Amino acid sequence: MAQLSGKVEGVFIASMPESMVSARTPQVQVTFEGFVGDRHAGMIMRTGGRNPRYPRGTEIRNSRQVSICSQEELEQIAANLSIPVVQSEWLGANLTLSGIPRLTLLPPSTRLYFESGVTLVVEAENLPCTHAGEIIQEHYPDVPDLAARFPKAAMHLRGVVAWVEKPGVIREGETVQVEIPKQIPYEL
Secondary structure, eight states: OEEEEEEEEEEEEOOOTTOOOOEEESEEEEETTEETTOTTOSSEEEOOTTOTTSOTTOEEEOOOSEEEEEHHHHHHHHHHHTSSOOOGGGGTOSEEEESOTTGGGOOTTOEEEETTSOEEEEEEEOOOOHHHHHHHHHHOTTSTTHHHHHHHHHTTTSOEEEEEEEOEEEETTOEEEEEEOOOOOOOO
16 A cells, blocks of 8 residues: 655635635544534535436435645646636635645545544545636636636646544644555456
């Protein structure tokens, strides 16, 4: 298994049900349902556009409890869009990590072991959408077409979603160890 380490640059909670924007906090209580107070917390979720195999509103297991971005990848997205900065809060992220190369491409089942004892398990890449682009556009109203350009500019840079394997407290500034499982390419 490959191992990397990184640092928690930011902790965020998206508490408003009608908005994906999150707010910075110095630490967060993490339960088996996700980040306490976050709109994505819960053991189950209702399906939407990301789950076309089910009718909208079908209850399924929530494997998207936590949204994680990379500081370095946010800087790359901003460069791709020719704007000064893209903030994690604008994307509704719960964590911003640094020091983990190509965080968005971490494979499923990668484990993130936080210094405090919390463990998160990567589920999948968090694909970019125009909704996040619309929030970025609000911060740069004079830059044309940011909302429409965001999905392409952020492809394979938007971060990952994860679920909680071991609860506890995550604090800004703590370290995180990344354990990447051995990968065997699937072939028919």
